[in-house]
Amino acid sequence: MAGPLSGVRVVDLTSVVSGPFATMFLADQGADVIKVEPPVGDMTRRTRPPIDDDGQFSPMFISTNRGKRSISLDLKRPEGVEALRKLIARSDVLVQNFRPQVMERLGLGEAAVRALNPRLIYVSISGVGDSGPYAGKRVYDPIIQGLSGFADVQAQAGTRRPQMIRAIVADKTTSVMTAQAITAALYARERTGVGQHVKVAMLDAMIAFLWPEAMTNYVVVGREAPAGDHNARPDLVFATIDGYITAGTISDSEWAGFCKATDRPDLLDDERFNSQGKRAANATERITLMGEILATRTTENWLKRLDDCDVPCAPVLRRAEVLTNEQVVARELIAEYVHSGVGRVRQARPAAQFSATPGRAPSAAPWIGQHSREILAELGYGAEEIDGLANTTVIREVKG
Known part of the structure; x- marks a missing residue:
């Protein structure tokens, strides 16, 4: 058994970081994560300078999509949506982070999919949630750092000018909370036999993340106090x-x-x-x-x-020094393996270690549509049908 989630199939419709990073944790723990990409691929393949000759892999993509299989479907075509419906019907979890109403327009809203697969864990990741005046906003990490009070926590001493942390902390915090929520929903399904809809918003995740110490002055109602003095003190570097x-x-x-x-x-x-x-x-x-x-x-x-x-x-280590730090080396926290399109790459070892069901060794992030034919065959498509979908560009195949 390769990992505690071995036997769980996850349909990953997400892009950028909050969704892909969450589903990568599930892949590390043994789940069969099938990344569904448009013909051009996930945008993070291109948002950083590519490191391969074909322009398919950026360091960020590699580090948020390892261990997954990729099928490339044109969801603007009914044949592509139909293939996705068949995949969803045979899966345990669906994760999506489209803007509101996109899934409904595809005919894949929660109610429609629930009729197709009652046991499915349907997961929706959003920026600020699906209600309220900001529900339709386009959101990236800095927006959430600003809205959640996180930038205020980082404010400059003296001037109190808010500052962003130079890492996509809101995306990654949401990923961790989403992965945990998915496993909780899977556990509940084992007891009840029923799937459910799990919603995680980046704003919700960051406010919850900040609350224990960054919002201490606002915990007791009626005894609120400005947080400026606490945050203005020097840091511990x-x-x-x-x-x-x-x-x-x-x-x-x-x-x-x-x-x-x-x-x-x-x-x-x-x-x-x-x-x-x-x-x-x-x-x-x-x-x-x-x-x-x-x-x-x-x-x-x-x-x-x-x-x-x-x-x-x-x-206090520089990033290059982390690679050779004696504790990091002794714990083997950074693994290396060969990626067919890039060469030798480094990845952080999964943080959670399981004694009875150890996760599988890191494997490469997939090429766009690398497993399209393989996955369609598992869904019952014949070779001629798959050839037809490829010839009409409903699917994209790329051999790694």
Whole structure:
């Protein structure tokens, strides 16, 4: 059994990142994920500079679509929609992130598909949900960072100018929540025998993601307080003589360890820092002072001193340094394999490891329509029928 989701078939109608990344997690865990692409392919094949001669693969596409099979269908043609209907009828999960009403126009809205396959888990990913004044908006990650308050969390100290984080955090957070929701729905179906409609909006996901610590000032109704002071404090990146480190001093024992490691026992009795509450209230002064102290020695020296005193700490790595970091290497967190269209590629190892049902080894992201013929044959199409669909460009075939 290759992975805990072995035997589960997923129809992946998604594009960009929020959907493909979610279904890739399912593929890592053994599901047969069939990526349904238009003849031109998923747009992320082209949104970054391609790294193959045919222009089919970008690093982002490879890193959000590994382990899937691809069928290329022209859904503007009735024959293409009919092939998709047959595929859906034999699947466990359908995931789509089209704008509202697109699936209905294809005749594949939730009610229509439910009649076709009552056990199906029908998953709709959207930007801001299917109701409310923003429901029809075209949405990408920065829009959600702005709407959810995430950009405010990253605001510049002093000016309070909101800032975007330089990663598509809203897309990827939504992916993780979607993958978890799909497995929960599959579990519920095992108990009830009934499928259901799962809806995940990026805005919903990010507000839920931010709530535990970023919205603490708004948890108690009637006791709201501006969050500016908390967010204006410096971050925990400290310059050393030759690099950068981070260190945490939340508990009393960690603060005591920091004072010992830095030869500053006087700070234990400092009225500004001698309790956890005071250290939080005077965070700007505390973090600024820590930065001044840590600037006096090398990264290696400080990390040893802090580790010896049981203070949470780590080097702040540049992205290239992550590849060779001793912990990353020891845990084999980055795998390499050969992709027929690109050459040797790296991928992060799936984070969840299963003792009884280990996932399969990483496999390449597919070419556009690489498995069209194979999948249609599984649906009962004969060779002549498949040839006819290929000749009339209802399907696209590309051999990897």
